[in-house]
Amino acid sequence: MQALLDVRKIRQDFPILNRRLNDGKRLVYLDNAATTQKPNEVIDAICRYYSEYNSNIHRAVYQIAEEATEEYEGARENVRKFINAKYQEEIIFTRNTTESINLVAYSWGNANIKKGNTILLTEYEHHSNIVPWQILCKSRGGKIKYLEVDEDGYLDLEALEELLSRKGDGKIKLVSLSEMSNVLGTIFPAREIIRIAHEKNIPVVLDGAQSVPHMKTDVQQTGCDFLAFSAHKMLGPTGVGVLYVKKAILEQMKPFISGGDMIKEVHKENTIFNDLPYRFEGGTPNIADVIGFSSAIKYLNRIGMDNVRDHELEMTAYLLSRIQEIKNIKVYGPKIAKDRGGLVSFNIEGIHPHDCATILNDFGIAIRSGHHCAQVLMEKLDIVASSRASLYIYNTKEEIDILIDALNHARRIFNI
Amino acid sequence: MQALLDVRKIRQDFPILNRRLNDGKRLVYLDNAATTQKPNEVIDAICRYYSEYNSNIHRAVYQIAEEATEEYEGARENVRKFINAKYQEEIIFTRNTTESINLVAYSWGNANIKKGNTILLTEYEHHSNIVPWQILCKSRGGKIKYLEVDEDGYLDLEALEELLSRKGDGKIKLVSLSEMSNVLGTIFPAREIIRIAHEKNIPVVLDGAQSVPHMKTDVQQTGCDFLAFSAHKMLGPTGVGVLYVKKAILEQMKPFISGGDMIKEVHKENTIFNDLPYRFEGGTPNIADVIGFSSAIKYLNRIGMDNVRDHELEMTAYLLSRIQEIKNIKVYGPKIAKDRGGLVSFNIEGIHPHDCATILNDFGIAIRSGHHCAQVLMEKLDIVASSRASLYIYNTKEEIDILIDALNHARRIFNI
């Protein structure tokens, strides 16, 4: 079989991968689920904006402002194509996944969730897909239900169907779930879940923070009503998120962040809001980083999202098999690599994940340890924290080997 | 008198000032009230972050994450010092001034504005300091009053005192105003206004979008309860704003954007929020740009904000006097340069400001034309739009001369 990605070449595009750490070690970056590294062309796009045509957009008629507007709106078109949305107006730029979900909770939620309504989440959701709904429900008198996740990290679609069929007081008004768990790694069958929900006329918010960066996304195929994701988890800069909303729904939604740029006319007593999508982008946007994000998307397109997925699948299978060699290790989530995105969470009995990460740092390895903003899941798993290694296009089997050696070293330090 | 700033040297720090436009003309950038240009060291700080220590902050224990956390929190300390806030916890990073004001409207406003309460704004406010209050008042049953601005662009402090003294139904619960008008250029006596308001126990929001970049700010001296401003208007990157809130008030405020990073513990039914200021920064922050902003502040500190102000005063006086040579020109705002920040808005009778900007673009001049997000003021002035030239540390008298020549050329084209 032919190599899926030319990883050696890809690595040359990422300046940080040449970084030498304090003790001269090379960086082994395995925290991609938290944020990914950035290729030169993304960094360059940002520099070029600031060095050549930095200016405020939409409202000015001079040359550099027109250039900036064109690049900014071009980024919107690139995002539209990347997730195969039907209309550009369906793409709203936010700061991150978190703000995208908050936008839905404040704007759609306040208008549609009433006393006694229930919102269905799952037990593996990220805090960003829990807390906004808790706050909404507290203010509107709604309730939250959590769909259970089983031992191996799967959902029970029959239980889902049963829940969504409930009438009267327990009726579900909205489903919001992550397409891929940032702890278990499970990829959930979004299309199937949405089909079931839509049969009962229940809209679905998809948290794509972990899925969009790692596999092909097609909002028209999955049919999701809302999709939230972050640029910084897919080679793009910090400070940019996306919220996709189906046009028919977006047209009914009230503005969230209000002020400059999202209005058509402001009078003392009332305001006429701007057309879509501008109505939802108040104030000077994060112009430079939206343009940088556009470059990240171009980079991913060039590689091809199917190749990204295939590479990660190969790496994940290798990581899964090697990590299970380690004594007293507990690995969370599906046993089968193809049901997973490119991350593996684990605990070595007797070593707290924090201590594990500190020891790994001696090897130049960057992994995450903690609750991964998923404390509801941690409670379910009856742990406080776990370690997580997460992969992307530039990771190699050699790096996984370094990780395994380091974990064994940790066992020796702790005498386990 | 000695030159205030070594403008020639400063200009070398800004790569965009070497930009040649389509027709070979050099850029004459006079739209600084919309956004300023960025010096090399700000651009470099962003590149360095992405090339050397890009990682998610606060929650990881590996080396580059600790470096990033340190830089990010160091930026907070730099902002604190820059506006002389008492505590670091009082500094919240947002996307821009607009989001900062929305945060106050949603979090403080929803808890404190009740049916019949009045919020006092002024007629010259930017849409970002009007629309959030309109939306708040609509949902809470509150009212907005606009303090009038006179012919020459000043407020009547006696009228203010009278308004703030009203009891019962017309009682004012909050004052929110811009310290400097982005159209009239007037610098308003914030300290005096806040003193009057505080005598009646009324808190004050200061929109510092135009003032903080151009003059020394001291929140302990002015005593404002809230201060909002944007990094991109003071040499910093797009995508970063600041909200300062007095600690005693902030402690009482509920979160706005909720999700990862702003929590201490999340359970199925409830959440314990994180300490200040993290409680107000949900999701992955705009790490790179906050660090870039920190560099911008260092740059401004090195120049000295008093020198910034003095340079602008000199330029503004020159611009004001030269522009009045032009026939049929109407200049808005104070006649006296020292009552102004570094911007001048104007209209030439018979030339729509849009057409004016298009003609100026032929000269490489970037100025703004339009309603400047201040349509309430436009209605008051009985115009649809105006042109605006706005200055910063790198602008020179030669550039002002080019502007004057171009305006005269526009008059010739339009035969006026």
Place this chain on the structure above:
Amino acid sequence: MSEDIYREMILDHYRNPRNKGKIEDPDIRINDSNPLCGDEISIDLKVEGDIIKDIKFDGRGCAISQASASMLTEMVSNKPLTTIKDITKDDVLENIGLTNLGPARIKCALLSLKVLKLGMVKYYVDRDPSSAAQMKDESKVF
């Protein structure tokens, strides 16, 4: 260069706009504004048996938007209402002789076309509400 934009013809239509004003008791009255600059254009139409019998525009704006509106009214006057469907953005730009405007100024030039198309859609939908879905995209200009 702006000399190419502000030719005599544009300035003439700007200073002496054709069909400027209001129609009393119009069959269609519609307006929209350009959020870029706050400029507004309203258009009144008198329609007889599908023919545009009278058209007037009103509003404040720049030379480009005003001249463009003025020329557009001349272009459709006494034509069938359905011709509006077929007018493209390029038709308008060619008609006023401004084919190389930047993206910001293009919106000025096309505001009147946008308003006119909105008016036509409104006219048909008022008469036949069931056509709303089908007419939805007819008012798209850019």
Place this chain on the structure above:
Amino acid sequence: MSEDIYREMILDHYRNPRNKGKIEDPDIRINDSNPLCGDEISIDLKVEGDIIKDIKFDGRGCAISQASASMLTEMVSNKPLTTIKDITKDDVLENIGLTNLGPARIKCALLSLKVLKLGMVKYYVDRDPSSAAQMKDESKVF
């Protein structure tokens, strides 16, 4: 290097924590968590005439936070409650022999001190609510 951190003393306190558990009917019971990792520490105190007569801690956490809590309880046991005021973050770090921790791990090492200071403040404020303002900053550790 982590070998310097995970020395025998730390691992010993981690595996065999001193004063771990709960006090029945304590004079002070207080807890806090580290938002970084979700680790929790609760501390119970028995105070007699201003002397800490008994102290126990409980919670789950990493070797550093557990060892640090264990050593801290030894440090203040049978001391006057007011000594807690004077314990600095450097005292704790020196006591456990970890003076070069990074900013993230420092929070692990200091969580127990933070909880202990919170407990002391609560004790005094419960007895004399008017002291709240004055005690406000006493619980600051970092």
